[in-house]
Structure formats: structure tokens, C-alpha cells
Amino acid sequence: MKTLYIVRHGKAMLRATDQGGDFDRQLIEKxxxxxxxxxxxxxxxEENVDLIIASPANRAIETARIIASGLxxxxxxxQIEKGLYSENESFIFDLLSQTSDDFSxxxxxxxxxxxxxxxxxxxxxxxxxxxxxxxxxxQFDTDEWTEIxxxxxxxxxxxxxx
Numbered sequence: 001m002k003t004l005y006i007v008r009h010g011k012a013m014l015r016a017t018d019q020g021g022d023f024d025r026q027l028i029e030k031x032x033x034x035x036x037x038x039x040x041x042x043x044x045x046e047e048n049v050d051l052i053i054a055s056p057a058n059r060a061i062e063t064a065r066i067i068a069s070g071l072x073x074x075x076x077x078x079q080i081e082k083g084l085y086s087e088n089e090s091f092i093f094d095l096l097s098q099t100s101d102d103f104s105x106x107x108x109x110x111x112x113x114x115x116x117x118x119x120x121x122x123x124x125x126x127x128x129x130x131x132x133x134x135x136x137x138x139q140f141d142t143d144e145w146t147e148i149x150x151x152x153x154x155x156x157x158x159x160x161x162x
Contacts, residue, residue, distance in 0.1 A: 002140040002148065003156075004096070005049065005107040006115050007067065010035040011132040012059040023085065027062045034133035035063045039070025041159055042135070049073060050102075053095070054109040055084035063133070064109040084110040089118035096145045106145075122153045135159050 010031030027035065048071055054064035064078050083091040092108065099106060108115075112130060119136050120126040130136060137156040140148045 001104065002142055002145060003105045004138045004140070004148075005047070005105070006119055006130070006136045006138070007038070007063065007107060007109045008112060008115050008130045008132055008134055009055070009057070009059040009063040009109060010066070023057050026058050031059070031063070031133060032066065035066040036070070038133050038135060038159065039067045042067065043070050047071070047105075047137075049105045049107045051079065051099075051105075052077070052107045052109065053079045053081050053084065055111060056080045056082055057085050057111070060084070060109045060111065064107075067107070067109070084108065084114070087114070089114050089121065092118045093149070096148060099145045101144050103145075104143075121149075123155060127158070130158075 010027045011034065012025040012031055013028050014025075052064050052068055052073060054060045061078075061080070065075055067073075068075055068078055081095060083095065092114065095108075096106075116127060116130045119130060119138075122138055136158045139154045139156055141152040141154075142148060142150075
């Protein structure tokens with residue numbers, strides 16, 4: 001069984017020319033608070049992960065660290081993957097196909113529209129948008145990441161719901 005947690009980063013500051021580009025945007029207070037709530041929820045339902053992979057954008061790394069802290073996952077073990085910032089959902093499929101099967105529970109922290117498009121590939125009823133500081137949990141009936149498009153998949157939850 002493979003479990004994939006798809007996390008959209010927390011709410012970030014709006015782009016402003018004097019604050020750097022999109023890549024450098026940081027979480028705002030609301031994004032921090034909601035990311036902490038997300039981490040607390042995961043801890044409460046006793047979720048854990050074997051690996052966290054995050055986009056290199058500031059807001060994604062901050063979100064990944066908040067969640068890692070809540071799950072007692074070491075910051076130094078968070079992997080940064082450039083393509084989670086710049087590529088489309090095909091990149092996520094490629095990334096997963098190259099992931100070691102030793103990791104059964106994997107978390108990806110990234111951005112829309114890529115995350116929503118990836119998630120909708122597996123959903124019978126697509127969602128409009130994975131909102132900030134939210135997580136979708138998918139379970140795949142396989143022991144190999146390369147098989148996730150060919151096996152039964154279950155949406156375990158999306159948190160928080162609207």
C-alpha cells in the first residue's frame with residue numbers, strides 16, 4: 001500500500017515589486033496559523049510520513065517545515081525538488097516513478113494549478129481548486145510507485161473541507 005499526501009503551501013504574501021518575485025514570497029500570519037492547524041490535524045489522526053518533498057519556493061519550504069515539526073519529521077530530511085515549482089503535473093508522475101519503493105508514505109508540498117491537476121487525475125469528481133494550507137490523502141493498492149496509475153486508488157480525505 002502506498003499513501004500520498006498532497007499539500008498546497010500556506011497563504012503567502014501578495015507579490016509586490018519591492019519584495020522580490022513569486023519564488024521568494026513568504027507565508028503570512030494566516031498561512032502560518034493554518035499550516036500549524038494542518039500539522040496538528042495530522043498529528044491528531046496519527047498520520048506520519050516516510051518522506052517529505054517540497055518545492056524550493058519559500059512558502060512551500062516554510063509549510064513543509066511546519067508540518068514536519070508537527071509530525072516530528074527531521075527538517076534535514078525534507079527533500080527539495082525544483083520541478084515542483086516550475087513544472088506541471090507530469091513532473092509529479094515522473095518524480096513518483098523514480099521514488100524508492102522503500103518509502104510507503106510520501107508527502108509532496110507544492111503549488112496550484114499543478115497539485116489540483118495531479119489530484120484530479122485520480123478523482124471521479126474533480127475539485128475546482130486545492131486551497132492553501134490543505135491536504136489531500138490518496139491511497140494506492142500497490143507496493144510500487146510506478147504502478148499508481150494502474151491500480152485502485154482511494155481518496156481518504158481532503159482537509160480542511162470548505
